[in-house]
Amino acid sequence: MSLEEVARRARVSAATVSRVLNNVEPVKSSTRARVLKAVAELKYHPNLHARTLAGGRNRTLGVIVSNLANPFFFDVFESLESAALAAGYDVMLANTGYEPERLVASIRLMIGQRVAGLAAIVSEMDARLIRLLQDASIPTVFYDVGPAGGEITNIAVDYRKGMEKVVDCLHTLGHQRMAFVGHHNELGPTGERQKTFEEVVAHYSPPVQHRTVTGADSMEGGQRATSELLGSGFRPTAIVCVNDLMAVGALRELRDRGLDVPRDVSVTGFDNVRLAQFCSPRLTTVHIPRSQIGVTAFEYLRSDRERPRLAGQSIVIEPEFILRDSVGVASA
Amino acid sequence: MSLEEVARRARVSAATVSRVLNNVEPVKSSTRARVLKAVAELKYHPNLHARTLAGGRNRTLGVIVSNLANPFFFDVFESLESAALAAGYDVMLANTGYEPERLVASIRLMIGQRVAGLAAIVSEMDARLIRLLQDASIPTVFYDVGPAGGEITNIAVDYRKGMEKVVDCLHTLGHQRMAFVGHHNELGPTGERQKTFEEVVAHYSPPVQHRTVTGADSMEGGQRATSELLGSGFRPTAIVCVNDLMAVGALRELRDRGLDVPRDVSVTGFDNVRLAQFCSPRLTTVHIPRSQIGVTAFEYLRSDRERPRLAGQSIVIEPEFILRDSVGVASA
DNA sequence: TTGAAAGCGCTACCAG
DNA sequence: CTGGTAGCGCTTTCAA
Numbered sequence: 126m127s128l129e130e131v132a133r134r135a136r137v138s139a140a141t142v143s144r145v146l147n148n149v150e151p152v153k154s155s156t157r158a159r160v161l162k163a164v165a166e167l168k169y170h171p172n173l174h175a176r177t178l179a180g181g182r183n184r185t186l187g188v189i190v191s192n193l194a195n196p197f198f199f200d201v202f203e204s205l206e207s208a209a210l211a212a213g214y215d216v217m218l219a220n221t222g223y224e225p226e227r228l229v230a231s232i233r234l235m236i237g238q239r240v241a242g243l244a245a246i247v248s249e250m251d252a253r254l255i256r257l258l259q260d261a262s263i264p265t266v267f268y269d270v271g272p273a274g275g276e277i278t279n280i281a282v283d284y285r286k287g288m289e290k291v292v293d294c295l296h297t298l299g300h301q302r303m304a305f306v307g308h309h310n311e312l313g314p315t316g317e318r319q320k321t322f323e324e325v326v327a328h329y330s331p332p333v334q335h336r337t338v339t340g341a342d343s344m345e346g347g348q349r350a351t352s353e354l355l356g357s358g359f360r361p362t363a364i365v366c367v368n369d370l371m372a373v374g375a376l377r378e379l380r381d382r383g384l385d386v387p388r389d390v391s392v393t394g395f396d397n398v399r400l401a402q403f404c405s406p407r408l409t410t411v412h413i414p415r416s417q418i419g420v421t422a423f424e425y426l427r428s429d430r431e432r433p434r435l436a437g438q439s440i441v442i443e444p445e446f447i448l449r450d451s452v453g454v455a456s457a
Numbered sequence: 458m459s460l461e462e463v464a465r466r467a468r469v470s471a472a473t474v475s476r477v478l479n480n481v482e483p484v485k486s487s488t489r490a491r492v493l494k495a496v497a498e499l500k501y502h503p504n505l506h507a508r509t510l511a512g513g514r515n516r517t518l519g520v521i522v523s524n525l526a527n528p529f530f531f532d533v534f535e536s537l538e539s540a541a542l543a544a545g546y547d548v549m550l551a552n553t554g555y556e557p558e559r560l561v562a563s564i565r566l567m568i569g570q571r572v573a574g575l576a577a578i579v580s581e582m583d584a585r586l587i588r589l590l591q592d593a594s595i596p597t598v599f600y601d602v603g604p605a606g607g608e609i610t611n612i613a614v615d616y617r618k619g620m621e622k623v624v625d626c627l628h629t630l631g632h633q634r635m636a637f638v639g640h641h642n643e644l645g646p647t648g649e650r651q652k653t654f655e656e657v658v659a660h661y662s663p664p665v666q667h668r669t670v671t672g673a674d675s676m677e678g679g680q681r682a683t684s685e686l687l688g689s690g691f692r693p694t695a696i697v698c699v700n701d702l703m704a705v706g707a708l709r710e711l712r713d714r715g716l717d718v719p720r721d722v723s724v725t726g727f728d729n730v731r732l733a734q735f736c737s738p739r740l741t742t743v744h745i746p747r748s749q750i751g752v753t754a755f756e757y758l759r760s761d762r763e764r765p766r767l768a769g770q771s772i773v774i775e776p777e778f779i780l781r782d783s784v785g786v787a788s789a
Numbered sequence: 790t791t792g793a794a795a796g797c798g799c800t801a802c803c804a805g
Numbered sequence: 806c807t808g809g810t811a812g813c814g815c816t817t818t819c820a821a
Contacts, residue, residue, distance in 0.1 A: 147800085152806070
């Protein structure tokens with residue numbers, strides 16, 4: 126089933142069918158009608174591969190994320206996608222599950238598809254892969270891969286500031302024994318949160334005791350890490366989690382051990398995903414404007430109108446501390 | 458950057474480069490090495506559109522889901538994807554957000570891409586769209602679109618049985634005033650759950666009072682629907698939710714109103730997503746084997762080995778009732 | 790073991 | 806307003 130067959134049936138040339146399908150250039154309406162009729166009768170659907178090959182153009186954007194099961198990534202994707210759709214772009218999504226091989230495969234796929242732009246919202250990006258993308262010379266937006274450079278745009282969130290507020294708040298409430306529940310991936314944004322936590326905590330005097338544990342980026346991971354933490358004998362009065370998802374896991378573990386939040390232990394999350402308001406107690410967290418990230422990424426990827434090329438520049442987004450019920454004054 | 462250029466640099470023909478890249482047919486290893494070297498130096502990535510066009514074949518499967526923000530859909534997708542990846546297929550994902558236009562667009566996209574198979578895990582599928590897919594003659598697996606037919610495979614879950622267990626359990630515990638929190642989409646699986654609820658509830662004597670409200674398929678939707686329910690003056694002792702996500706929203710609303718679960722009101726979900734064990738109280742629900750659905754869907758889509766063509770047949774999956782903390786005996 | 794050439798289905802340019 | 810035709814980049818016979 127091809128353009129050719131439609132052309133034959135409508136008794137016109139392939140060129141004309143193409144014009145009708147892309148409604149471009151003048152086509153007599155009677156001809157147009159005849160073509161459309163043939164298209165319908167033959168149940169014809171243009172082959173997108175052929176179209177892209179011939180046209181050279183490509184209105185498809187690629188998005189790669191680390192963990193779609195974490196609402197943070199989904200929200201960023203969703204806002205980027207709807208902005209793109211509204212502007213007439215298609216979006217391809219790839220999920221790596223933090224696995225380097227899948228990241229590589231996804232990048233190759235996107236390059237092979239000759240996407241018009243790529244948003245890499247992943248924390249496991251390494252220098253080699255960045256090079257790969259640069260060499261392919263496809264417009265790329267990264268999320269927190271560190272210093273941008275060349276044709277690369279980098280969107281960063283000022284995690285440090287957010288994390289400082291969290292720890293300061295806890296310290297002010299009298300917490301002297303804190304723990305950090307992070308996840309396995311030390312690179313990128315989540316690693317930065319952990320580093321910041323440890324640095325900030327180290328500055329207090331009298332000193333604040335602290336300890337760090339890690340787990341998978343999931344509710345189960347948060348629960349296990351918390352279990353390990355508590356099993357180690359350390360008795361934190363506050364647990365700072367790398368994100369909301371893991372914080373919900375921490376909440377579960379604490380409850381299972383008969384500990385009350387926030388009376389016995391305070392807990393904080395990060396991201397302010399919707400779940401943070403639906404768990405109980407409601408999570409104290411740091412809001413990261415995910416839809417702003419998605420929309421901004423798209424704005425730097427679209428190429429129809431002239432956009433400022435921020436070569437090597439990083440755009441920084443400010444997070445916002447949100448105090449809710451999961452935090453209270455330090456217990457004995 | 459094309460095959461041609463690589464061929465030129467390696468001083469071989471395009472055909473040979475193609476052979477090396479697809480490692481097929483005999484190629485002298487010295488030639489192979491030369492080609493690989495040229496590929497690396499040129500940072501060449503084959504154009505997948507050209508490849509698909511020329512080859513005719515296509516190892517890409519399409520998956521369309523209604524709401525990726527609901528873990529149910531994500532879980533099905535994920536298991537299907539990993540089965541597919543392991544078997545050497547690529548997977549394209551499209552999310553409709555329950556919007557009919559996006560469903561149509563997604564289907565057209567998949568057909569245009571000439572995917573090797575399509576899994577439509579959506580509840581808003583209508584007869585017209587099913588025809589569209591049939592006409593495109595692409596192997597398709599539907600999720601609960603009702604009676605299958607023609608080349609179509611349909612995977613169904615015996616919701617009725619699951620819902621009966623839920624209502625029976627509640628009735629046994631003495632609940633005489635029940636409410637159903639459903640979502641806007643009356644078609645497909647979720648509509649069936651609602652219908653079943655109403656039918657089962659109607660059978661009891663003395664009669665069980667009941668009422669149904671609906672909202673969006675999200676935690677917020679569940680909260681709002683519950684708010685509307687309670688605002689109407691009806692005082693259910695048990696709230697049966699169409700799925701876990703909305704049940705978590707119901708939990709939130711009840712807590713906000715100072716009602717204790719399960720002491721004052723019992724709540725049930727459906728699906729048994731991971732969240733059901735991480736909220737509190739833990740949700741009584743019905744387990745739907747999502748990974749089984751994903752894997753099964755893939756098995757009916759793969760075409761390398763001969764598979765039984767279940768024309769017009771429906772395969773049925775059994776759900777399992779899971780009693781947890783969100784249910785208790787009826788309050789006064 | 791390798792090369793030449795014929796498409797795959799479509800768009801875009803050039804005539805008419 | 807419409808048709809002819811040259812590619813787009815790759816795979817795949819068919820010969821050599």
